[in-house]
Amino acid sequence: MGREWWRGAVIYQIYPRSFQDDDGDGLGDLRGIARRLDHVAGLGADAIWISPVFPSPMADMGYDVAEYCDIDPRFGTLADFDALLARAHDLGLRVILDQVISHSSDRHPWFQDSRRRGGKADWYVWADPRPDGSPPNNWMSVFGGPAWEWDAGRRQYYLHNFLPAQPDLNLTNPKVQEAMLNILRFWLDRGVDGFRLDTVNYYMHDPGLADNPPARPHGARWPPLNTYDMQDHVHDKSRPQNIDFLKKIRALTERYEGRCLIGEVGDDPGKALRLMAEYTAGTGRLHMAYSFDMLGPDYTPAHFRTCIDAFFAAAPDGWPSWAFSNHDVMRHVSRWQDHGAPDAVARQAISLLASFEGTIGLYQGEELGQTETELDYHELTDPPGLRFWPENKGRDGCRTPMVWDDGPHGGFTTAARPWLPVKPPQAARALSLQEADPQAPLHHYRRMLAFRRATPALRTGRTRFLNLPAPVLGFVRGEGAGAVTAVFSLSGAPVRIKAPPGRAVGPVLAATVEGDMLELGPNGCIWLAAGAD
Numbered sequence: 001m002g003r004e005w006w007r008g009a010v011i012y013q014i015y016p017r018s019f020q021d022d023d024g025d026g027l028g029d030l031r032g033i034a035r036r037l038d039h040v041a042g043l044g045a046d047a048i049w050i051s052p053v054f055p056s057p058m059a060d061m062g063y064d065v066a067e068y069c070d071i072d073p074r075f076g077t078l079a080d081f082d083a084l085l086a087r088a089h090d091l092g093l094r095v096i097l098d099q100v101i102s103h104s105s106d107r108h109p110w111f112q113d114s115r116r117r118g119g120k121a122d123w124y125v126w127a128d129p130r131p132d133g134s135p136p137n138n139w140m141s142v143f144g145g146p147a148w149e150w151d152a153g154r155r156q157y158y159l160h161n162f163l164p165a166q167p168d169l170n171l172t173n174p175k176v177q178e179a180m181l182n183i184l185r186f187w188l189d190r191g192v193d194g195f196r197l198d199t200v201n202y203y204m205h206d207p208g209l210a211d212n213p214p215a216r217p218h219g220a221r222w223p224p225l226n227t228y229d230m231q232d233h234v235h236d237k238s239r240p241q242n243i244d245f246l247k248k249i250r251a252l253t254e255r256y257e258g259r260c261l262i263g264e265v266g267d268d269p270g271k272a273l274r275l276m277a278e279y280t281a282g283t284g285r286l287h288m289a290y291s292f293d294m295l296g297p298d299y300t301p302a303h304f305r306t307c308i309d310a311f312f313a314a315a316p317d318g319w320p321s322w323a324f325s326n327h328d329v330m331r332h333v334s335r336w337q338d339h340g341a342p343d344a345v346a347r348q349a350i351s352l353l354a355s356f357e358g359t360i361g362l363y364q365g366e367e368l369g370q371t372e373t374e375l376d377y378h379e380l381t382d383p384p385g386l387r388f389w390p391e392n393k394g395r396d397g398c399r400t401p402m403v404w405d406d407g408p409h410g411g412f413t414t415a416a417r418p419w420l421p422v423k424p425p426q427a428a429r430a431l432s433l434q435e436a437d438p439q440a441p442l443h444h445y446r447r448m449l450a451f452r453r454a455t456p457a458l459r460t461g462r463t464r465f466l467n468l469p470a471p472v473l474g475f476v477r478g479e480g481a482g483a484v485t486a487v488f489s490l491s492g493a494p495v496r497i498k499a500p501p502g503r504a505v506g507p508v509l510a511a512t513v514e515g516d517m518l519e520l521g522p523n524g525c526i527w528l529a530a531g532a533d
Helices: 030-043 078-090 109-115 174-190 242-253 271-280 301-314 342-353 383-388 431-435 441-454 456-460
Strands: 010-014 047-050 094-099 148-151 156-159 194-197 260-264 288-290 321-323 359-363 463-465 472-477 484-489 495-498 503-514 517-529
Touching: 010 030, 010 441, 030 047, 030 078, 030 441, 078 094, 078 174, 094 174, 174 242, 194 242, 242 260, 242 271, 271 288, 271 301, 288 321, 301 463, 301 472, 342 441, 342 484, 342 503, 342 517, 431 441, 441 456, 441 503
Parallel strands: 010 047, 010 359, 047 094, 094 194, 194 260, 260 288, 321 359
Antiparallel strands: 148 156, 463 472, 472 484, 484 517, 495 517, 503 517
16 A cells, blocks of 8 residues: 555544453553454454553543553553554554644643743743733633633643643744654654544634633534534634654655555534645645534435545545544444444445545454443543533443453453443443454454455545435445445445446345336345446
């Protein structure tokens, strides 16, 4: 796949706390990941994305970094990381490391120096209070409440777009930018194949600290659960100055062969797609980006078509990454439960995702058709869930341990108690049980990813959508003799339409062509190769 191995690749996300615990403390670790990589390679992935494993107080489960160039002892050591990297490469898997550049932990030595007004006094975003003592502007935190925290020692507020324990770095400062580039260089020199850049559109802010305007009320329930959603975030994120810093990061990675950058874009629907396009346009920015547009409740032909068309219309030379689940959202089999039976939705989802133009991301456990875990309040660890329960139960439900077998705790740990519980509905989807069932989602994932790998049009072919009646989604990937037409019924009910031309190929689901008609059963899908039947 060469330097552009990432184009059309399959990236498997590993959440280290929940993948495999090999030291018996109830928390996943690097040695456990290394031991289980055969499964990922056998599934058909090209790369793994590892969520943060750096030293951290774990206020936000590792997304509050206290040291950027080491491994948290709970996960292992740098030697363990090197061994994992070598094992992945031996299996033909690239390794993408999660990097949290927009903010650090409040325990980081940089922040401790900054709050003392030391040499790094301006490495974070500080501001004086208003005359009445209130914060300098109306910016809100993603995790609830004002985005400003008062520091009694410095007699100023500091900015935190997330938790107060996650102060925002001042990336308008060239010295901070250079420090971050040096951190990336450390891991590139160690051999990682790229970075997933957390909250990539939060890097810059308006230096004038102007108030955000109110958002236009929308939706059936207004005001929303979180006051953050009541603002139009034009001054605290998604600033045009982000581009210049992204160019510097890209220039660094270009010094290393075959590396890639993938950015997480968190913004309103539609706007996020435009930012994805802007951040990946040309050859001097990110290699690819993803947003939450496909990580929500919409499961309609119009929605998927709009996402893909909008991206490529804005950046014909850009490149997207699409996923249906990750560590921040409800698992898609549960999210889309109204659109079919769980296993049927799981099989159709990977069929759909693997047919999209772009790089695709899988989240550990989705290959089992894993469902969201229902947790009680006392079992939660996630800050949003703890704050907004029960209206928002947080992200712990998608972060429970990987279920490898039907033994205690699903084979994840030998500890008496894992960090999050394995409950019976999730245990019933153990990998060992699915290995014995040829109709299980696991086998369809393997078949579908092998089909994608063997079909150039599905990896890199351009997309042309067909005008078909809902709930049917259809599109052509590629041109000429190598083109493939994909047709899906995004419904739990059967559908009958006129058949597009071509002969059936790939792991067809609940679909048959009879004469000039195509019969699609519940959650059915079919691929038709160019040429005569």
